[in-house]
Amino acid sequence: MNESAATERAVIEPAATAPVVSAAHDAADGTASPKPRGDTFWHRGGRLALGLILPLALVIGWEFAVRTGLAQGRLMPPPSRIAATLHDLAASGDLWMHVQATLVRVALGFAFGALAGIAAGALTGALPTARHILDPTLQALRAVPSLAWVPLFILWLGILETPKVTLIAVGVFFPVYIGVAGAIASVDRKLIEVGRIFRLSKLQLARRILLPAVLPATLTALRTGLGLGFLFVVAAELMGASEGLGYLLIDGQQFSKADQILAAIIAFAILGKLADAVLVAVTRPLTRWQDTARETL
Amino acid sequence: MLTLDSLSKTYSDGTRALERIDLAVPQGEIVALIGGSGCGKTTLLRLVAGLDRASEGRIVLDGERIAEPHPGVGLVFQEPRLLPWLDVADNVGFGLGHLPRAERKARITHALDMVGLAEHAGRWPRELSGGQQQRVSIARAFVANPRVLLLDEPFSALDAFTRKDLHGHLLALWQETKPTILIVTHDVGEAVALADRAVVMRPKPGRLDDAIPLALARPRDPASPHSEAATRRILAALDRSLKPAQAAAPTEAAQWW
Structure with a gap:
C-alpha cells in the first residue's frame, strides 16, 4: 500500500498543475481531434471515378460490340440509341409529362403512407395497450404481399389515380411503421432516467429525449419507404395508366421499343437516386450529431 | 440535513x-x-x-x-449519459430550461470553466474522451445548484x-x-x-x-x-x-x- 501510493505520487507530481494535466489528456486521447476523416476533394473525386469504371466499361463495350456487328442491337439497343430516345422524349416534352405523373403519385403515396406509418408507429411504440391492440393486426396485414391488394383496390377505387396512390401508400406504410415502432421501443432507458432526474413532464420527455432519439431510425425507415414507393409506382402504372414512366415501359413492351423501355428504366434510376439524395440532404442537419457511417450509405 | x-x-x-x-x-x-x-x-x-x-x-x-x-437532489451516473444530439453546452444546460436565456448561458459558461472544458462548449459528446464526458456530466448536475x-x-x-x-x-x-x-x-x-x-x-x-x-x-x-x-x-x-x-x-x- 505504501509503495503503490508513493509511485502514484511520483507519477502525478511532475505534472501537477491543472491546465497541463488536462491539456495532456486532450492530446493523449485521439477522440478529440477536430478533423475525423481525410474527406478531401481528391478523395471524393477518386472514389467517384472508381465507381464509374464499371458502368462506363459496360456502356463503351456494348456500343463497340453493336457498331462492329459483334452483337445485334434489336433487343438490347446500344447506348447511343437509348440516349437518342431519351433526348427525343425530352425534346418533345413527353418525358417531363411522364416524369411528373410518376413523381406526383410517388409523392402523394409516400406522404400518406409515411404519415400513417409514423402515427401508427408512435402510437404502438409509446402505448403498450395500443401495441397489444394494433400490432398483431398490422403484422398480419404486412404478411400480405402488397400487390395482392391491387384487384381489390381497383374494384373499390376505380382505375384512376386513387388506387395507385393507395397502393404506394400501403407499400410505404409498413417499413415506416416497423422502423418507428422499433426505434421507440429501443430508446435507451438510461437517457429516459436523465429526463426523470431533471423532472421532465411526459410531453417534455417526448420532445426533448424520445423525439431526437428516434429520429435517425425514423429517417432510415423513411428512406426505405421512399424506395418502396418507387417500386410500387411501377407496379401501379404497369396495371393501367395513360401516362407515367411505368406507362412508357408497357408501351415499349407492346410496340417492341426496347430503347424506350431502357430510357424509362434509366429515368427511374435517376429519379430514385435523386429523390433519395434530396431526402438525405434535407434531413442531414437533423442527425449531424450521429457517430455513424450514414453518409456513406 | x-x-x-x-x-x-x-x-x-x-x-x-x-x-x-x-x-x-x-x-x-x-x-x-x-x-x-x-x-x-x-x-x-x-x-x-x-x-x-x-x-x-x-x-x-x-x-x-x-x-x-x-x-x-442531483445525480451523476456511473456512465456520463450525455444526450448525443446536444452539444456540450446544451448538455450542461439540460436541466435549466426554466431559466431565462442569459442566466442559463452564464451558469453554463461558469460550470464549463470550472471543469476545464470552456473551449469545448460547441463540441458533440462523441468528440470528447471518457474523462471529458464525465466532466460534462458533473457540470450538468452542478449547474442546477x-x-x-x-x-x-x-x-x-x-x-x-x-x-x-x-x-x-x-x-x-x-x-x-x-x-x-x-x-x-x-x-x-x-x-x-x-x-x-x-x-x-x-x-x-x-x-x-x-x-x-x-x-x-x-x-x-x-x-x-x-x-x-x-x-x-x-x-x-x-x-x-x-x-x-x-x-x-x-x-x-x-x-x-
Whole structure:
C-alpha cells in the first residue's frame, strides 16, 4: 500500500498543475481531434471515378460490340440509341409529362403512407395497450404481399389515380411503421432516467429525449419507404395508366421499343437516386450529431 | 440535513437490497459509501434520487420527504449519459430550461470553466474522451445548484490519472456551493481523497456497517501518514464487514484489496 501510493505520487507530481494535466489528456486521447476523416476533394473525386469504371466499361463495350456487328442491337439497343430516345422524349416534352405523373403519385403515396406509418408507429411504440391492440393486426396485414391488394383496390377505387396512390401508400406504410415502432421501443432507458432526474413532464420527455432519439431510425425507415414507393409506382402504372414512366415501359413492351423501355428504366434510376439524395440532404442537419457511417450509405 | 430513516428496499423478486438504513448527513458533508459489490450502494443512491421507491422507511431533505426526483437532489451516473444530439453546452444546460436565456448561458459558461472544458462548449459528446464526458456530466448536475449531489461510482471507468484530475474538479465545484455529497465508490483511495466520512456497507442484505470519520485537511495528499492511516482503517472495516465472525488482522486487511 505504501509503495503503490508513493509511485502514484511520483507519477502525478511532475505534472501537477491543472491546465497541463488536462491539456495532456486532450492530446493523449485521439477522440478529440477536430478533423475525423481525410474527406478531401481528391478523395471524393477518386472514389467517384472508381465507381464509374464499371458502368462506363459496360456502356463503351456494348456500343463497340453493336457498331462492329459483334452483337445485334434489336433487343438490347446500344447506348447511343437509348440516349437518342431519351433526348427525343425530352425534346418533345413527353418525358417531363411522364416524369411528373410518376413523381406526383410517388409523392402523394409516400406522404400518406409515411404519415400513417409514423402515427401508427408512435402510437404502438409509446402505448403498450395500443401495441397489444394494433400490432398483431398490422403484422398480419404486412404478411400480405402488397400487390395482392391491387384487384381489390381497383374494384373499390376505380382505375384512376386513387388506387395507385393507395397502393404506394400501403407499400410505404409498413417499413415506416416497423422502423418507428422499433426505434421507440429501443430508446435507451438510461437517457429516459436523465429526463426523470431533471423532472421532465411526459410531453417534455417526448420532445426533448424520445423525439431526437428516434429520429435517425425514423429517417432510415423513411428512406426505405421512399424506395418502396418507387417500386410500387411501377407496379401501379404497369396495371393501367395513360401516362407515367411505368406507362412508357408497357408501351415499349407492346410496340417492341426496347430503347424506350431502357430510357424509362434509366429515368427511374435517376429519379430514385435523386429523390433519395434530396431526402438525405434535407434531413442531414437533423442527425449531424450521429457517430455513424450514414453518409456513406 | 439529509436523513435516511430505517430505509429498506425489497425488489419484487424478493431480493432484500437494503435493510433498515439509518443515516444523517449534515448540509455540506461529503460522505463516501463504500463496500463490496451487491451491498446495495447503487440502490441506496437511486432511492435518494427518487428514481426508485423505498419499500419501507423515509428519506427527508430539510424536512421535506423525497419519494420522486426532487429539484434539490442531483445525480451523476456511473456512465456520463450525455444526450448525443446536444452539444456540450446544451448538455450542461439540460436541466435549466426554466431559466431565462442569459442566466442559463452564464451558469453554463461558469460550470464549463470550472471543469476545464470552456473551449469545448460547441463540441458533440462523441468528440470528447471518457474523462471529458464525465466532466460534462458533473457540470450538468452542478449547474442546477442541488442541495444534495449523488455520485454513483462516477470515476470507476477512468484511469488513475484522469480520476485524480476529476477529484480536483469535483472538490472545486463543491467549494463554491457546498452541497451535501453522497458518493458511491469501491475505491478506498477515492474515499480518503474526497470524503469527510466513509460509510462502510455490508452485503446480503445491504446494511450500514461502520462509519469512519476522515477529519483530514484539504487539499489532501494521498501519501501523507494521515491518509494512509485512514486508508488502513477503512480497509480493516471493509474486511470486518465481509468476514464478520473473525477479527481481522491489519495485514489481511491490506490483502483484501
